[in-house]
Amino acid sequence: MLRRCPVAVTALASFGLFAPYASAQDGAPQALSLDDLDALESQDSTSLLDLTAAQVVELIPLLLFFTLAFVSFFKKNTYLKYATLVYAVVYMGLMKANLVSLVHVFRILDGSFPILKYSMPWYLLMAVAIISTFLWGRFYCGRICAFGALTQLMDRVLPKRLRVEIPARYDRKAAALKYVILTGAVGYFLLTNDPYIYKYIEPFWMFTLSGSTVMWIMLAALLLLTVFVRNFYCRYLCSVGALLGLMSFASVFRIKRWSLCNSCKLCERACEWGAIKGPKISVTECVRCDDCEILYNDKERCAHWLLATRAERRIKPIPAVPPSTPIC
Amino acid sequence: MLRLHHSQFRFVPRYVITDQLKLNGSAVFIVRLLIISVFFLPVLDVRHAARAADTIARSEITEAAPGEIAELKEMFPAADVFGEKSGQRPHYRAYKVDPATGGLVLAGFVFRADEVEPDEFAYASSIEMLVGLTVDGKITKIKILRHIEPFGYFSIDPPEFSAQFAGKSILDSFEAGYDVDAVTGATITVDGTLRVIRKSTRAIARQYLREQKGEK
Known part of the structure; x- marks a missing residue:
């Protein structure tokens, strides 16, 4: 048989050469090889360059946002401020739920932090929040916090006649409430080590769109209240704001005042945060919304400027008569 | 087969062997069959060696404690002994x-x-989880045991998250938004969890493959 079928024999012989490979492919113990894993080593790389490259998609919009916030602040520009607030609600809030929360305060107390090289956007947010507070006070509350941005936008959109003004003395007492809440929450955490209390104390979880029915009902009540009493949560209930307010005592750049501010009440009435009390601006309440600063620089409205330029405005120069005009 | 005269060549083609040995009929057939089967010997070698390396007697291993068997079976239902x-x-x-x-x-x-990757950390805690892995590099199941991630309740705790890993190959990239579905708003927690699964499964696989290579 073999003598008569040389082709068949050659074919059989050549099959033998390939047999070891064929058997390894079907039903072999391992389909995985070290080469497969080694090829993926770049993904498991822990070099700073590779990790930064992987997080660039998160870092770039965040840096853009901070740039916008700072530019709007330094330029004292209202349009840019509202652009920042919208960016804050949409990107920092709904898309990323990137806010400073009580949970972070707990983590700092605990001393446990996420790994820096894997969580760069988080560290960037924390750095900006802390540094800006030591420089300008509650700047975070006024520009960066997505919830603060939400209440400020609601402010702008809702009709003014719905607004209920809290009298000054109640306002001051109510403002102290957030310190009580902060102390209570921190005390509770130190005793029980349970961070989950944050769900009932702050509304920032709303941006993750995940919560129990009880949480959503509490949130609805808060938002309804905010329609009538503007910036209700930020002024009276926010524990993060309370903490940043306390840190603001050490802040460097304060809003300067004129001597006329002792008696003028223009800015005090314009401030929606109850931060101005006569000549003094309270650093724990002021969120650097720039309403008073814009008034301040407005030479047509600020009493100080009106008085200062009064002398110039009284002596008006008489326009010269052109020679061609007949005097009769 | 071609019949070539020995005077035409210097070397001796192998089929001439049968002529020189003066074999005939079925003996020739058997000798040629044996010669050809030399090509097939490596096949037997691979199969034989693989079985010898992987099959071990039950007495050679120390079995896991009876209290742990239930959980181990839940993680790896296809296995009989642990x-x-x-x-x-x-x-x-x-x-x-x-x-x-x-x-x-x-x-x-x-x-x-x-335990395989003790230095890994998500947001507020190391995620304690059980992982089952086959020798083919596929995850059988993951089970998250304990963590104190504040944003875990909506991101990694829901069963839809863990269910994605059944049958997943460890050669995948384990990135949220690409091969893994995850909610937004808890990025650090989710990324930390994916990282620890990816690193621990690959570490165990590498260790096993190196062992195999070392034995062979």
Whole structure:
């Protein structure tokens, strides 16, 4: 048989050469090889360059946002401020739920932090929040916090006649409430080590769109209240704001005042945060919304400027008569 | 086969051997068959060596404690026998009983991801979880045991998150938004969890493959 079928024999012989490979492919113990894993080593790389490259998609919009916030602040520009607030609600809030929360305060107390090289956007947010507070006070509350941005936008959109003004003395007492809440929450955490209390104390979880029915009902009540009493949560209930307010005592750049501010009440009435009390601006309440600063620089409205330029405005120069005009 | 005269060539083609030995008929057939079967010997070698390396007797392993078996079986239902927790990267070995020989064949591993990668950290905690891995590099199941991630309740705790990993290959990239579905708003927690699964499964797989290479 073999003598008569040389082709068949050659074919059989050549099959033998390939047999070891064929058997390894079907039903072999391992389909995985070290080469497969080694090829993926770049993904498991822990070099700073590779990790930064992987997080660039998160870092770039965040840096853009901070740039916008700072530019709007330094330029004292209202349009840019509202652009920042919208960016804050949409990107920092709904898309990323990137806010400073009580949970972070707990983590700092605990001393446990996420790994820096894997969580760069988080560290960037924390750095900006802390540094800006030591420089300008509650700047975070006024520009960066997505919830603060939400209440400020609601402010702008809702009709003014719905607004209920809290009298000054109640306002001051109510403002102290957030310190009580902060102390209570921190005390509770130190005793029980349970961070989950944050769900009932702050509304920032709303941006993750995940919560129990009880949480959503509490949130609805808060938002309804905010329609009538503007910036209700930020002024009276926010524990993060309370903490940043306390840190603001050490802040460097304060809003300067004129001597006329002792008696003028223009800015005090314009401030929606109850931060101005006569000549003094309270650093724990002021969120650097720039309403008073814009008034301040407005030479047509600020009493100080009106008085200062009064002398110039009284002596008006008489326009010269052109020679061609007949005097009769 | 071609009949070439020996005077035309210097070397002796192998079929001439049968002529020189003066074999005839069926003897020639058998000799030629034997010569050809030389090509097939490597096949037997591979199969034989593989079985010898992987089949071990039940007496050779120390089995896991009876209290742990239920959980191990839940993680790796296809396995029959589990070895005790061992190794520098602590893990349980899962074996299938080979019906032919009665010996055990290694099917995979079950381990705690946070024990294999103790330096890994998500947002507020190391995620304690059990992972089942086959020798083919596929995850059987993951089970998150304990963590104190504040944003875990909506991101990694829901069963839809863990269910994605059943049958997943460890060669995938384990990135949220690409091969893994995850909610936004808890990025650090989710990324930390994916990282620990990816690193621990690959570490165990590498260790196993290097062992295999070392044996051969």
